[in-house]
Amino acid sequence: MQSSATSFAFPAKALYGKKVAKEKIYQYASPSVAVKQKFIQQIEKIVWQYKLAPETINLPATKQVAEIQIFDVWLKDNIAPTELDDSLLKVIDKAISMPLYYRLFAGEQVKFCMAYKRPSEADSNSWVVETYFATPWLNVANALAAAQTLPIAINMQGLYEQLLRSVVTEPAKPSETLQAQMERLSQARSLTKALESLTAQLVREKQFNRQIDINRQINQLKSQLELLAG
Numbered sequence: 001m002q003s004s005a006t007s008f009a010f011p012a013k014a015l016y017g018k019k020v021a022k023e024k025i026y027q028y029a030s031p032s033v034a035v036k037q038k039f040i041q042q043i044e045k046i047v048w049q050y051k052l053a054p055e056t057i058n059l060p061a062t063k064q065v066a067e068i069q070i071f072d073v074w075l076k077d078n079i080a081p082t083e084l085d086d087s088l089l090k091v092i093d094k095a096i097s098m099p100l101y102y103r104l105f106a107g108e109q110v111k112f113c114m115a116y117k118r119p120s121e122a123d124s125n126s127w128v129v130e131t132y133f134a135t136p137w138l139n140v141a142n143a144l145a146a147a148q149t150l151p152i153a154i155n156m157q158g159l160y161e162q163l164l165r166s167v168v169t170e171p172a173k174p175s176e177t178l179q180a181q182m183e184r185l186s187q188a189r190s191l192t193k194a195l196e197s198l199t200a201q202l203v204r205e206k207q208f209n210r211q212i213d214i215n216r217q218i219n220q221l222k223s224q225l226e227l228l229a230g
Helices: 022-029 033-042 086-095 140-145 156-166 178-204 208-229
Strands: 015-019 043-052 068-075 100-106 109-119 127-134
Touching: 022 033, 022 043, 022 086, 033 043, 033 086, 068 086, 068 156, 086 100, 086 109, 086 127, 109 140, 109 156, 127 178, 156 178, 178 208
Parallel strands: 068 100
Antiparallel strands: 015 043, 043 068, 100 109, 109 127
16 A cells, blocks of 8 residues: 555665765766765765665566665755755766665654666666655654565566655556556646746736736646546
């Protein structure tokens, strides 16, 4: 059952526990100077905490997903949880050519985060990092105390899909594939941004005729969003 507050207890056999140097991430992802500065300002440390792989959790690999890595990321004390920039996670995802599941820590709070990540159709050695999904911020002690065992899956691809869906607050439709769900939610996010932009434009608009036209566009977007949600 999906829950925006699901946490998982990862098997002891999968424990890796290696600190990841930011310089190593820079080496593989080549971030801009501005992004490197954000790393310094926002992130205290990154630990590669668990490796979910055939030899550690006894699930067969698939062509799409050979392993899943669990990364713990601690924010600096002066950074509010809401200030974490997704672009930093994207840099880490670019550096690690496997799906990543994040546990993000900020003081006494934690949230679980994952990107929809897939092998590139143009280059099988590179990955495309798309939309990020995350739970709300939760109390660390409560979240970890309520941790569940890993979802039942027949292979690493199935586990990846269930882990990703555990952090997606919008549920899948009946029989909807992961790819179809991701495409639908991505389209919904784009429409929501367009709707917010038009709504702000309507507030500023003084001409009555333009107000009518903007209202028409707003109603069209709302209808499209309702269809995607339904």
